[in-house]
Amino acid sequence: MRNNWIFLASLAMLLSFAILSTQWWAWLFVLLIVLRLFFTKRWRLIGVTLCLALLFAAYDYYYQKIKPPMPQSYDLLINPDDCTVSGDQLRLTASVAGTRQRVQAYYYLPDQQAQHYWQRQHRAVKLTVSGDYQVLRPATNEAEFDYATYLRQQKRIFYSLNIDEIEKIQLQPATFLIKLHEWRQQLILRSAVLPQQLGQYYRSLILGFQDADFKSTGALFKQLGLIHLFSLSGLHVYYFANLLQHLLLRLRWTRERVELTLLLLLPLYALFAGATTSLLRAALLCWLHIFNRHFHLQVAALDCFAVVVLVNLLYRPYLFFSLGGQLSYLLSFALLFLQKANEWQRALRLNLLSLPLLLYHVYEWHWLTILLNLLIMPIFSYAILPLTLIGSLTYRLLPVIGQIINFCFVKLQIGLSWFARPSLMLTYGRLPPLLASCCILILFFAWCGQHRRYYYLLLGGIYLAGFCWLHFPLQGRVVFFDIGQGDSILIETPFHREVTLIDTGGKLHFGQAAWQQKASQTRAEQVTIPYLKSHGIRRIDHLFLSHQDADHIGDLPAILKQIQVGEVYFPAGMEHNQHFQQRIWPYRMCTKWRPLLRGDTTTITDFACQVLAPRQPGSGTNEDSLVLRLQLNGKTWLFTGDLPATKEADLVPDTTLQADYLKAGHHGSRTSSSATFLAAVQPQRVIISAGRDNRYGHPHGETLARFKAAGIPYANTADSGMIIWNFDNTWHDFLD
Numbered sequence: 105m106r107n108n109w110i111f112l113a114s115l116a117m118l119l120s121f122a123i124l125s126t127q128w129w130a131w132l133f134v135l136l137i138v139l140r141l142f143f144t145k146r147w148r149l150i151g152v153t154l155c156l157a158l159l160f161a162a163y164d165y166y167y168q169k170i171k172p173p174m175p176q177s178y179d180l181l182i183n184p185d186d187c188t189v190s191g192d193q194l195r196l197t198a199s200v201a202g203t204r205q206r207v208q209a210y211y212y213l214p215d216q217q218a219q220h221y222w223q224r225q226h227r228a229v230k231l232t233v234s235g236d237y238q239v240l241r242p243a244t245n246e247a248e249f250d251y252a253t254y255l256r257q258q259k260r261i262f263y264s265l266n267i268d269e270i271e272k273i274q275l276q277p278a279t280f281l282i283k284l285h286e287w288r289q290q291l292i293l294r295s296a297v298l299p300q301q302l303g304q305y306y307r308s309l310i311l312g313f314q315d316a317d318f319k320s321t322g323a324l325f326k327q328l329g330l331i332h333l334f335s336l337s338g339l340h341v342y343y344f345a346n347l348l349q350h351l352l353l354r355l356r357w358t359r360e361r362v363e364l365t366l367l368l369l370l371p372l373y374a375l376f377a378g379a380t381t382s383l384l385r386a387a388l389l390c391w392l393h394i395f396n397r398h399f400h401l402q403v404a405a406l407d408c409f410a411v412v413v414l415v416n417l418l419y420r421p422y423l424f425f426s427l428g429g430q431l432s433y434l435l436s437f438a439l440l441f442l443q444k445a446n447e448w449q450r451a452l453r454l455n456l457l458s459l460p461l462l463l464y465h466v467y468e469w470h471w472l473t474i475l476l477n478l479l480i481m482p483i484f485s486y487a488i489l490p491l492t493l494i495g496s497l498t499y500r501l502l503p504v505i506g507q508i509i510n511f512c513f514v515k516l517q518i519g520l521s522w523f524a525r526p527s528l529m530l531t532y533g534r535l536p537p538l539l540a541s542c543c544i545l546i547l548f549f550a551w552c553g554q555h556r557r558y559y560y561l562l563l564g565g566i567y568l569a570g571f572c573w574l575h576f577p578l579q580g581r582v583v584f585f586d587i588g589q590g591d592s593i594l595i596e597t598p599f600h601r602e603v604t605l606i607d608t609g610g611k612l613h614f615g616q617a618a619w620q621q622k623a624s625q626t627r628a629e630q631v632t633i634p635y636l637k638s639h640g641i642r643r644i645d646h647l648f649l650s651h652q653d654a655d656h657i658g659d660l661p662a663i664l665k666q667i668q669v670g671e672v673y674f675p676a677g678m679e680h681n682q683h684f685q686q687r688i689w690p691y692r693m694c695t696k697w698r699p700l701l702r703g704d705t706t707t708i709t710d711f712a713c714q715v716l717a718p719r720q721p722g723s724g725t726n727e728d729s730l731v732l733r734l735q736l737n738g739k740t741w742l743f744t745g746d747l748p749a750t751k752e753a754d755l756v757p758d759t760t761l762q763a764d765y766l767k768a769g770h771h772g773s774r775t776s777s778s779a780t781f782l783a784a785v786q787p788q789r790v791i792i793s794a795g796r797d798n799r800y801g802h803p804h805g806e807t808l809a810r811f812k813a814a815g816i817p818y819a820n821t822a823d824s825g826m827i828i829w830n831f832d833n834t835w836h837d838f839l840d
Contacts, residue, residue: 109410115157123164129538175200180231184289191622211267232272244586244825247638257422299510306496312377329473341386363398427465451477460540467637533574533640574640580831586821587627589795590655597710604646610658628659649674650745652724664691671696677721737831744769752781768792772803790818
């Protein structure tokens with residue numbers, strides 16, 4: 105069976121995709137592996153492999169059907185390294201006492217003293233709490249990261265708990281695993297004395313803990329196409345194992361005793377450092393290598409890799425559903441075939457192999473990725489890992505060493521940030537998963553077979569076809585983003601000739617103290633920008649700002665920072681508003697700014713755009729909202745911002761308001777969409793953009809009653825998620 109376990113590993117992986125994701129195309133690859141297996145004509149191998157694969161398929165099917173009932177207990181078991189404090193929010197990954205079920209719990213800290221307690225917490229505790237369990241809410245927009253699916257697949261968490269009050273805190277009895285968690289948390293807390301960049305690398309690479317500060321570093325590496333360095337970061341396991349082996353041999357330990365010690369310590373380190381995907385892969389591969397050497401076994405490296413895949417699939421069937429899992433195992437598998445390649449060839453091939461996955465998950469590619477990999481891979485492997493270890497271990501005795509190392513890390517970060525400019529990025533779009541899988545398969549055929557030129561031509565043809573499909577769509581669409589309590593509407597014309605955005609959304613902040621403020625992404629960064637990039641859009645030609653409220657333009661800076669904008673329109677007079685000036689000041693030279701009044705024209709060429717209000721300059725309040733009437737493929741649209749009923753009434757006597765579709769004013773508030781106004785517009789459908797369980801109660805019952813009385817159907821992003829109207833006059837609700 106030498107070098108044949110890879111058949112079972114491949115089948116098990118593909119069956120997990122086919123069964124757990126219900127993607128029909130995955131069965132085509134299952135069939136391909138089965139046919140390849142039959143070509144071996146080794147009937148014992150075929151029989152054993154297919155029988156074991158059927159067992160894996162049954163396990164996946166059973167695993168998919170398991171959904172635990174909503175917990176009834178409010179006693180939670182908390183490990184100290186599963187607590188995260190961000191501003192006044194405490195986030196806990198907890199086990200429900202008396203069960204094997206895990207939940208994601210949230211609690212808003214009452215004061216700064218409570219914040220300090222949880223920031224310094226290093227003991228495993230049992231909490232008795234009161235609150236409400238809820239089913240985790242899925243993503244509600246296309247291309248939005250689905251945190252609920254991530255928790256369900258990678259951590260088997262199905263429910264969240266909003267804690268109202270922590271009634272009791274008790275220490276858990278100490279067990280061996282609890283002691284590991286407490287020791288890890290103590291090291292995490294002690295690392296706070298390290299300089300920032302050195303501390304980030306120490307916590308991430310050695311302790312397996314990625315805090316909020318590391319997110320920017322991870323995003324930078326992902327943007328530059330270097331994320332596989334962290335997917336392969338399990339390399340530090342080999343580094344530490346070799347270092348420990350060298351030290352113990354120097355102390356005159358026998359090689360057999362050293363190997364037994366490593367066989368014991370490697371699983372403990374994997375548990376201690378968080379048992380992440382890359383770490384488990386590296387630790388188990390290293391363990392098998394030492395095991396083979398110690399017991400003089402002749403198990404091939406490919407068989408060892410296959411065993412690691414199978415073991416981890418049993419532990420985590422959704423292993424290959426995340427970018428980290430896909431890159432970690434795919435690139436490790438590729439390295440088995442690239443041992444004879446030089447550094448340039450290895451970097452080139454690893455980049456080609458990671459490209460389909462990056463385009464599927466990240467949607468962009470950096471023009472200098474290959475060059476950066478050639479420069480950074482040796483630095484990462486031979487400098488960052490040992491320097492991180494040296495700097496963290498010596499900092500208390502000789503802080504100057506750690507400071508010098510941190511200075512080098514900071515300069516490296518600054519240099520990489522310089523390369524991460526939008527102008528150096530190719531916004532490709534989201535490569536369909538079937539094409540991404542085909543690209544990976546073609547690459548392995550090109551490396552293992554003959555006629556490489558034809559394989560690379562086929563690969564280039566797939567990328568070109570995908571690029572044209574994404575960048576030149578045949579049909580236009582209007583997209584209402586579900587961004588919570590706010591407005592953000594995108595208009596894409598066919599072939600992306602012009603892209604128009606009306607408002608950006610944003611969060612309203614109500615007088616929080618400094619300690620309560622938490623670092624978080626804007627909704628534009630979570631929803632709007634990923635959607636644009638997934639569709640190959642890197643430029644917004646026209647951006648309309650209805651008025652100055654934060655829920656309409658609060659995310660404007662995030663848009664201007666990451667997306668090229670041709671021209672920004674806003675109600676005349678708002679340029680003198682102090683809050684508006686503060687928002688746009690850093691980006692005032694990045695685009696054109698143009699105030700609008702009734703009757704003004706725009707530079708839009710793909711469709712007619714009438715400006716109906718305001719009539720005179722104002723300060724950007726609700727009363728000054730920009731009112732737009734658009735003609736899109738034979739249908740008329742009316743957008744009114746937060747225009748109140750009194751101003752709606754001013755438009756009725758002397759303005760043509762009739763429209764097929766109306767964006768409800770002020771999120772469905774009772775102060776807008778009056779009966780007189782609706783009679784003048786006579787819409788066939790109304791779209792409401794409102795947040796779930798928002799504090800204002802939008803949309804108000806009185807407004808919905810007016811829609812029903814007029815016989816006007818309506819849709820709300822709070823219920824439907826993202827709402828899309830295609831130019832062929834078809835509608836699509838994301839949550840349907």
